[in-house]
Amino acid sequence: METLQLSVSAHGVAHLTMNRPEVFNAFDETMIAELGQAIAQCSANPQVRVVVLAGAGKVFSAGADVQWMKRAAQATQAWNEQDARSFAETLSQLAACSKPTIARVHGLALGGGVGLVAACDVAVASTETRLAVSEARLGILPAVIGPHLINAVGLRQARRLALTASRITAADALAMGLLHEVVAIDALDTAVQRWVDELLLSGPQAQAEIKRLFGQLAPGPLTAEVRELTAQTIARVRVGGEAREGFAAFLDKRAPAWAPSISTSISTK
Template sequence: MSTQPLKIERAGGVARVVMSRPEVHNAFDEALIASLTQAFRELDADESVRVIVLAGEGKSFSAGADLNWMQRQSAAPLEANLEDARKLAELFRTIAACAKPTIARVHGAALGGGMGLASACDICVASSAAAFATSEVKFGIIPSAISPYVIRAIGQRQATRYFQTAERITAQRAWELGLVHELAEAEGLDAAVDKVVEALLAGGPRAQTAAKELIRAVADRPIDADVIEDTARRIATLRATPEAKEGLSAFLEKRPAAWVGGR
């Protein structure tokens, strides 16, 4: 049995967070939830980290909730049960709110909370052999903690189907739904992830954080005077930053920007 639920590897500004419970298909329990939450918080605060890649050991990315953990919670008093559910919800919020670019590397099953992790990350790169599902109704529960991120990824209409049917979603179908950004054969999965990482490392780190904030600010809002004013202020503010000045200078001088050479 694995004694540590996570492994963290760092190289060249990239942190790889690897779930290490292969004997249970990287299913969530209290320890894995706490470790993932702490890892993403610490990596988000680490200025040397530019990109975070989330992966899983063994046959699966993550099979979702550990059923033994779920049984323990179902037998717990309401307040303890609720506190545990809050910790799970906070894990997904922490990943989704991360200021750094995040990539889910999905090589096998991503079920329940595993699909939630893939949805909470900014980008999902999956093997053609990967499979997804919101399987909770099969156990008499609902995909509550993951719902904001799955609905954001595939839309309300498709979520209405899959939340109720718990059907397996192939990697190809997940790509068609918009959950998966890039598909690769199993042997080419790491190369596909590395290609996305390379593109991310070429961008300005503060600009990438600002881009994520911009999406949250304008998504699903009417294009009214407030939105127009907000977007104007955001670009005007960013243009005056040292990062933007360096980026524009590097482009005009046909050289890599400082953050590219500095990694």
């Protein structure tokens, strides 16, 4: 791939690194397409257990590439609609990835870069990181990333971030739920590793079922349809092979078959 690096460790950790450091990992049509392809590969690969999304160089992602946005401003509405659909599909693929996803965030996450953070299941950042939903400063709006941002921080916080377009600290992002942990830059890989190790202890099929079920749920009334969906889901999963192995391992006081026998290691350098 032109814009990404993708590797899978022996323990099933996929390292997906945006690799355009010369433009601060700003994305264009090529990166968006390649992100979608890489996420689809990780979802389909039974050897992949966890996906770590990172950025090469000094920052995580500065959002949209300026040259890409210039082309968009000069193109037709039809071109822009198709272009936006591509980004929307990639973000949806990331959010719906059947494997747990971790965003390793450092430096800056701006605009669509914040959308990538919000679409991941877990986000870990270094203390110096600054984030901004910056689209309004350019006279546009965070339309495609909007649903993911609202899911991550709630409507009122998302509206505040989008309207002001101001940069916030990693501590602010942690307080509102956009990030899950903030550590010193030299401890970032260690922190990500802790999350990887935690995720590898759970059943991979159970995690895929959680992603699928929670993707269909939203805050609101517990309707009959919601109750039936949850009942059918757990009934189907409980009779599966992974559930039988999980219960047997618990009763036998041993690790289940899917749990790694030794610690994994990651590197984003």
